[in-house]
Amino acid sequence: xxxxxxxxxxxxxxxxxxxxxxxxxxxxxxxxxxxxxxxxxxxxxxxxxxxxxxxxxxxxxxxxxxxxxxxxxxxxxxxxxxxxxxxxxxxxxxxxxxxxxxxxxxxxxxxxxxxxxxxxxxxxxxxxxxxxxxxxxxxxxxxxxxxxxxxxxxxxxxxxxxxxxxxxxxxxxxxxxxxxxxxxxxxxxxxxxxxxxxxxxxxxxxxxxxxxxxxxxxxxxxxxxxxxxx
Numbered sequence: 001x002x003x004x005x006x007x008x009x010x011x012x013x014x015x016x017x018x019x020x021x022x023x024x025x026x027x028x029x030x031x032x033x034x035x036x037x038x039x040x041x042x043x044x045x046x047x048x049x050x051x052x053x054x055x056x057x058x059x060x061x062x063x064x065x066x067x068x069x070x071x072x073x074x075x076x077x078x079x080x081x082x083x084x085x086x087x088x089x090x091x092x093x094x095x096x097x098x099x100x101x102x103x104x105x106x107x108x109x110x111x112x113x114x115x116x117x118x119x120x121x122x123x124x125x126x127x128x129x130x131x132x133x134x135x136x137x138x139x140x141x142x143x144x145x146x147x148x149x150x151x152x153x154x155x156x157x158x159x160x161x162x163x164x165x166x167x168x169x170x171x172x173x174x175x176x177x178x179x180x181x182x183x184x185x186x187x188x189x190x191x192x193x194x195x196x197x198x199x200x201x202x203x204x205x206x207x208x209x210x211x212x213x214x215x216x217x218x219x220x221x222x223x224x225x226x227x228x229x230x
Contacts, residue, residue: 003168003170003221004169005170005171005219006170006222007171007172009035009092009123009171009222012224013035013039013121014042016164016167016224016226017088017119017226019039019088022088022119023043023045023046023047024046024047024085024087025088025089025090026048026051026079026081026085026088026089026090026110027048027049027051027091028051028075028076028079028094028106029051029052029076029092029094029095030050030051030061030071031052032057032061032064033071036069037066037069044068048068049072049081049086050069050071051072051073051075051076051079052072052073053074058073075098075106076095076110077102077106077109079113081113083112084112084113084116087118087119088114088121089110089113089118090123091123093123093125095148095151095152096147100144103147103148104151104154104155107151107152107160107161108160111155119164119226119227119229120161120226121226122152122225124145124222124224125141125220125221125223126222127142127145127146129218129219130218131173131219134207137202138186138195138199152227159230160229160230161230162227163225163226163227164227166223166224166225166226167226169221169224170220171220171222172218173218173220174215174216174218175215178207186203
């Protein structure tokens with residue numbers, strides 16, 4: 001069976017979750033909150049609280065306010081809100097960034113702040129594909145992604161969560177050139193990538209093997225797990 005190509009993950013989210021029935025949303029590890037901003041534009045009843053642990057990204061977020069969107073500097077492993085305040089939690093490529101020894105605590109915290117039968121939408125990159133082979137030269141996430149998946153499986157097995165769906169899809173990714181790849185993937189603020197000259201050259205060569213007349217095109221394999229609080 002062919003894996004579907006999805007260009008806008010918000011389309012997938014709305015196909016899985018009735019957002020009108022889940023208006024109070026918390027996004028853990030929100031980054032620049034691109035999806036949440038788009039969500040608020042489409043669903044005027046929704047409100048989003050975005051948690052971001054990276055100080056620099058949080059400061060940028062505060063400079064770009066939006067109605068019904070508040071930002072808080074905090075991590076998923078210590079959510080500074082009372083219990084049962086949210087209908088839906090989003091973790092978009094962020095669960096594997098939680099420290100390994102705090103994954104169980106993070107999922108317990110999300111469980112705590114969700115209302116009964118609240119939903120947790122976890123979107124994680126699968127450790128495979130051509131883009132992954134480029135990135136792993138300087139940032140190998142095989143172990144942390146496996147640990148994140150294992151933590152989800154263990155949380156479901158514990159009885160705290162029910163798995164509603166598991167969905168696989170490919171997300172198209174495009175870079176105009178290596179300079180854009182370097183800026184977006186190596187120059188991120190939440191991790192300090194300091195590449196020596198041989199490593200940078202190896203990354204450049206592997207990336208440029210995918211270059212075409214209009215840049216480099218990749219399909220990033222993704223897994224979405226939708227959990228319901230028991």
